[in-house]
Amino acid sequence: MTPLLAVEHLSMRFGGLLAVDDVSFAAAPGEITAIIGPNGAGKTTVFNCLTGFYRPTVGRLALAQDGRTHLLERMDGYRIAREARVARTFQNIRLFAGMTVLENLIVAQHNMLMRASLWSVGGLLGLPLYRRAEARAVETARVWLGRIGLQDRADDAAGTLPYGAQRRLEIARAMCTGPHLLCLDEPAAGLNPAETAELTRLLLAIRDEQGIGILLIEHDMRLVMGISDRIVVLNYGRKIADGPPAEVRRDPEVIRAYLGEEA
Amino acid sequence: MPARLAASVRDAALAAAVAFVLAVPLVGFETVDLGRGVGVRTRFSWVAIGVAAVFVARLALGLMGAARAHWARLGRSNDPARLARRAAAFWRIPAALLVAFAIALPFLPFSSRYLVDFATTVLIYIMLGWGLNVVVGLAGLLDLGYVAFYAVGAYSFALTAQWFGLGFWEALPVSGLLAASFGIILGFPVLRLRGDYLAIVTLGFGEMIRIILLNWSQVTGGPNGIPNIPRPTFLGMPFLPRAPEGLETFHQFFGIPFSPEQRMIFLYFVILALALVTNAFTLRLRRLPIGRAWEALREDEIACRALGINPTATKLSAFAIGAMLGGFAGAFFATRQGFISPESFTFQESATILAIVVLGGMGSQMGVVLAALVLVTLPELGRAFAEFRMLIFGAAMVGIMVWRPRGLLAQRAPSIRLGRAQAG
Numbered sequence: 001m002t003p004l005l006a007v008e009h010l011s012m013r014f015g016g017l018l019a020v021d022d023v024s025f026a027a028a029p030g031e032i033t034a035i036i037g038p039n040g041a042g043k044t045t046v047f048n049c050l051t052g053f054y055r056p057t058v059g060r061l062a063l064a065q066d067g068r069t070h071l072l073e074r075m076d077g078y079r080i081a082r083e084a085r086v087a088r089t090f091q092n093i094r095l096f097a098g099m100t101v102l103e104n105l106i107v108a109q110h111n112m113l114m115r116a117s118l119w120s121v122g123g124l125l126g127l128p129l130y131r132r133a134e135a136r137a138v139e140t141a142r143v144w145l146g147r148i149g150l151q152d153r154a155d156d157a158a159g160t161l162p163y164g165a166q167r168r169l170e171i172a173r174a175m176c177t178g179p180h181l182l183c184l185d186e187p188a189a190g191l192n193p194a195e196t197a198e199l200t201r202l203l204l205a206i207r208d209e210q211g212i213g214i215l216l217i218e219h220d221m222r223l224v225m226g227i228s229d230r231i232v233v234l235n236y237g238r239k240i241a242d243g244p245p246a247e248v249r250r251d252p253e254v255i256r257a258y259l260g261e262e263a
Numbered sequence: 264m265p266a267r268l269a270a271s272v273r274d275a276a277l278a279a280a281v282a283f284v285l286a287v288p289l290v291g292f293e294t295v296d297l298g299r300g301v302g303v304r305t306r307f308s309w310v311a312i313g314v315a316a317v318f319v320a321r322l323a324l325g326l327m328g329a330a331r332a333h334w335a336r337l338g339r340s341n342d343p344a345r346l347a348r349r350a351a352a353f354w355r356i357p358a359a360l361l362v363a364f365a366i367a368l369p370f371l372p373f374s375s376r377y378l379v380d381f382a383t384t385v386l387i388y389i390m391l392g393w394g395l396n397v398v399v400g401l402a403g404l405l406d407l408g409y410v411a412f413y414a415v416g417a418y419s420f421a422l423t424a425q426w427f428g429l430g431f432w433e434a435l436p437v438s439g440l441l442a443a444s445f446g447i448i449l450g451f452p453v454l455r456l457r458g459d460y461l462a463i464v465t466l467g468f469g470e471m472i473r474i475i476l477l478n479w480s481q482v483t484g485g486p487n488g489i490p491n492i493p494r495p496t497f498l499g500m501p502f503l504p505r506a507p508e509g510l511e512t513f514h515q516f517f518g519i520p521f522s523p524e525q526r527m528i529f530l531y532f533v534i535l536a537l538a539l540v541t542n543a544f545t546l547r548l549r550r551l552p553i554g555r556a557w558e559a560l561r562e563d564e565i566a567c568r569a570l571g572i573n574p575t576a577t578k579l580s581a582f583a584i585g586a587m588l589g590g591f592a593g594a595f596f597a598t599r600q601g602f603i604s605p606e607s608f609t610f611q612e613s614a615t616i617l618a619i620v621v622l623g624g625m626g627s628q629m630g631v632v633l634a635a636l637v638l639v640t641l642p643e644l645g646r647a648f649a650e651f652r653m654l655i656f657g658a659a660m661v662g663i664m665v666w667r668p669r670g671l672l673a674q675r676a677p678s679i680r681l682g683r684a685q686a687g
Contacts, residue, residue, distance in 0.1 A: 051569060081571030088569050096562035099555075100677045106552075107559045110572050113552035123551040124544075130551075134679075142681065154681040177570055 002064050004029040004213040005050075005181055010059035012045050012237075019045045020056075021237040027181065027230075032207055032214045034224045037234035038257060043217045044091060046234070047183050050215070051088045052077030065180050082111050087179035089170045091186045091217075097159030101150055101169060104158050105141035106134075108176035113137055144172040147202065164195040168202065175206065182206065183215045188223050196220060200227055225249060233257070271325030275318045282317035285659060286310045288651060289641065327357075358629065365535055369528040376524055383531045383599065385639045387592055390538040392619040392631035393545055394588030399617065400626035401545075401554060402581035403561025405462040408469025409616050411449070412442040412586035414476060414608035416593025421489040421603055422482070431495035431598045435591060442590020443583040445472075450582035454575055457564075469613050476605040488604025492597050494526065495533060502526035530599050537595060541588050542628055548584070550678045557581050558626075558678075622663055626675060 003026035012020040020042040027033040035043045048054040050061060052075055061072035063084045070084035080086050096104050106113070116133030117123030123130045145151045148168040153161060158169060167187055174182055187203075188196045204227055207214055218224050224231065224245070231248040233241040235257040241248050248254055291310045294301050365386075369379050391413060398406045416438040423429045423437055453464045476483045483489070494502060497513050504521045506512045513529075514521040548554045556577045559567050564574055597603050619638055623630030641659075 053565075053568075077568040078571050078573050081569055082573075090566070090569075094563050094566040094569075096559045096566065098562055098675065099558055100680075102679060102681050103555060103558075103677060106679060107555050107567075107572070108570050110552050110556055110559075110570065114556075117551055117553075120548065120551050120553045123553075124547055138679070138681070145681075151681075155677055173570070 003027060004064060005215070006060075006062045006064070007046070007050075008060040008062070010046065010049060010061065011057050012042070012049055012054060013057040019237050020049070020234075022058075023232075023234065023237070023239045025232045025239065025242055027213045027215055029180070029213045030207060030211045031229040032203065032216055032227050034216045034218060034228040034231045035234060036218065036221075036224055036231060040236075041234040042237040043234055044185060045237075047088060047185055047215070047217065049073070050080075050183060051086055052080040063181065081177060081179075085178060085180040086183065087174035087177045087181070088183040089167075089174055089185055089187060091189065093163075093166050093170055095158040095166055095170055095173070098157055100155050101145070101158050101161065102138070102141055102154040104169060104173050105144060105176045106137050108173045109137045109140065109178075112178075140176055144176060147205070148172045164191050164198075167191060167195075168199070171199075171202065171206075175210075179212060181213045181215065185217050186219065187216070188218055188220045196223060199223075203227055267329050268326075271322055271329075274325050275322035278321035279314050279318035281662065283310065283314045286313045361632070362539070369531055376527060379524075379527050379531050381639075381643065383527075383534055385635055386531070386534040386538050387596060387599075388616065388619060388635040388639055389632055390534065390541050390592045390595075391589060391616045392623065392635050393538070393541045393628065394585050394592065395616050395620050396626060396628070396631060397545055397548070397557070397588070398581050398585035399620050401549065401561065402557040402578065404578065404581060405458060406465045406582075406585070407462045407610075407613055407617065408449075408465035408467070408472075409585070409589055410608045410610070410613040411469040411472035412445060412589035413593040413596065413612065414472050414605070415442045415445045415586075416590030417597040417603045417608070418476065418483060418489070418593075419590065420594040420597045421492050424493050425489065430493055431594065435594050438594035439587040439590045442593065443587035446582040446584075446586025447579055449586075450579045454578055466610070466613075469608075469610060473605050473608050476608070484604075486604060486606075488602055488606075490602045492601050492603065494601065495530065495598050497529060502529060530595075534595055534599075537591060541591070545588075546628065553577070553580060555678055618660065622660070624667075 005027040007026065008024050010020055010023045011018065023042075023046065025033070035046060037043055045054065049056045049059075050072060052072065056073050059073060063070045063072055063086065065085065070080075072080050072084055072086070075084065081088075096107060099107070113130075113133055114120075117130040118127070141154075142151070145154055148165070148171070150161070150165060150169060150172075153165070158166065161169060167190075171182075171184065171187060174184075184203075188199055191199060200223060203214060203216075206212065216224070216228065228245050231241070231243065231245055232239060233248060233251070233254050235253075240253045240257060241251045243251075287310055290313060291305060291307055293304045293306055295304045296302075365382075368374060368382055391409070394412075395406065395409045398404050398409070419438040419441040420429075420431070420434040423434045429437070449465065449468050453461055456464060477486055479485070480487075496502075500511055500513045500516055501507070502513050502525055504512075506515060512521070513525060549558075556567065556572050557580075559570075559572065560574060560577050560581075567574055567577070596607070600607075615638060619631055619634040622638065623632070623634035
């Protein structure tokens with residue numbers, strides 16, 4: 001089976017600092033692939049390269065989808081989301097805080113709605129084509145609101161939600177873009193155990209029902225070991241291990257990276 | 264309810280106190296020419312009337328909030344979505360009353376030439392405020408050179424009239440389109456800039472346009488401006504005392520005696536219609552994906568990119584549409600004045616328009632109306648104290664920023680509600 005995402009020899013250099021050094025890994029559809037490593041290992045840099053926020057110094061990022069291959073390293077950030085359909089969340093939540101929860105989920109469906117509104121002309125005229133598309137978008141949003149348990153807060157400003165709910169909303173918003181690959185940057189950071197358990201259920205449901213690939217950066221080892229199908233370990237920008245959780249947790253180099261040289 | 268009343272009264276008293284402080288120097292004194300020098304006359308009765316008006320208006324506004332909640336409950340439904348919907352619909356009542364008042368204004372008994380002319384000025388600023396609101400309020404792009412597009416619209420009309428003999432109605436779309444292209448021309452180089460940096464570049468752009476108009480004498484007439492700009496016609500009928508060859512004038516067609524006020528009232532209705540169309544247009548855009556993308560861009564550009572929204576196209580569209588509306592207003596300004604020169608398009612104008620948007624509450628249509636009224640009326644009343652105008656203006660701005668940092672009317676209505684979609 002061809003992988004959904006193939007990262008080959010990815011390197012990212014910032015001046016004299018080699019933040020990511022010749023990293024290669026693959027992510028399969030319908031699987032959760034976790035990227036772990038100590039702070040500053042280059043995990044978020046890998047994400048930023050994947051989603052077009054950085055242009056990699058070296059490397060190939062191939063996303064295979066519907067028989068086409070998108071080379072992400074050559075695409076603008078917004079086209080990666082629009083055409084290659086890679087969605088992401090951020091380590092420090094980036095919701096549209098002043099807009100309502102529902103609006104956040106509708107904005108995520110911008111490109112579909114824009115086409116349906118004939119780049120606003122049809123929408124200004126109130127054509128049924130656009131009205132139907134908007135109703136569909138609201139329906140999609142409603143489904144996701146149900147899954148993250150926020151139906152009752154749909155018309156509240158996103159910034160007024162509690163922290164855990166904001167994290168869930170950001171994931172729902174990413175899902176509303178209809179992605180093939182979902183990149184989550186520390187989704188459990190700052191969540192209490194109950195919220196983490198809820199997040200785990202949500203991620204497993206997304207994987208099993210949507211069949212999309214999930215890339216996960218996370219420090220909560222119980223979460224990572226519990227739901228990942230495959231784990232990639234980075235340290236100082238290099239890949240030091242790559243395999244199923246049971247294998248990775250026994251890897252001496254991983255233990256050394258996490259617990260110090262003596263261990 | 265009594266607690267609410269007390270709070271409203273307190274709030275109104277505070278507003279009245281602020282109004283008093285502002286009004287004493289602005290309105291309370293008048294310079295009069297005594298023949299042997301300038302003397303000062305007081306007119307404290309005006310101050311009293313003004314302060315009382317502020318108190319009553321503020322109290323009404325406060326009580327309106329309570330009335331609104333009450334009105335929303337009248338539907339005898341506990342469905343929160345429906346309550347919210349009714350609460351949102353509440354604002355349609357004052358808006359409709361305001362429009363009705365605006366339509367009736369020229370025919371009211373206390374109406375005068377001066378009042379209609381003044382109302383026309385206010386409406387130009389309202390329209391400019393609504394246009395700039397797209398750029399600043401919705402898309403969050405701080406534009407200090409908005410007057411450039413106003414100038415482009417005015418000069419486009421004046422020049423096309425001079426060269427090709429186009430009338431106001433034919434030239435109106437041309438002005439809008441030209442201004443929109445200038446918006447895109449300005450937009451391209453500044454796409455990467457945000458906040459202060461963008462403000463500086465747009466400020467420079469506004470000055471550039473003014474200086475080009477001032478110095479390119481062969482085309483723009485330089486500081487002499489362009490005179491004899493054609494006046495608008497009513498379905499091809501001019502407002503003139505005597506009909507030119509082969510034409511019928513407005514008063515001949517309707518069989519009424521000629522009066523110069525007819526044109527003034529007609530101009531007032533033209534700008535009223537333009538402003539109302541602008542309002543409907545921007546309100547509609549706000550509910551479309553493009554409008555939501557503007558607001559999302561204002562909130563977080565990086566998140567927009569991660570969701571597949573093209574920030575370049577989105578920003579350019581906001582610039583272009585804001586500029587187009589400014590261009591329409593400019594064309595109207597040219598036809599109303601009959602004469603334009605670069606002096607009408609100074610930075611002062613940009614600052615006033617921006618102040619209207621910011622004071623009114625960014626993104627709030629009704630707020631722009633209120634702020635335009637205040638900002639055009641205040642200097643008009645305080646003419647005698649022209650040299651203190653900017654000082655007091657600045658103090659008022661600081662005061663607003665301290666007490667109401669999000670503007671006079673800062674409530675943001677969601678562009679879509681789950682409740683409404685349920686019903687529809």
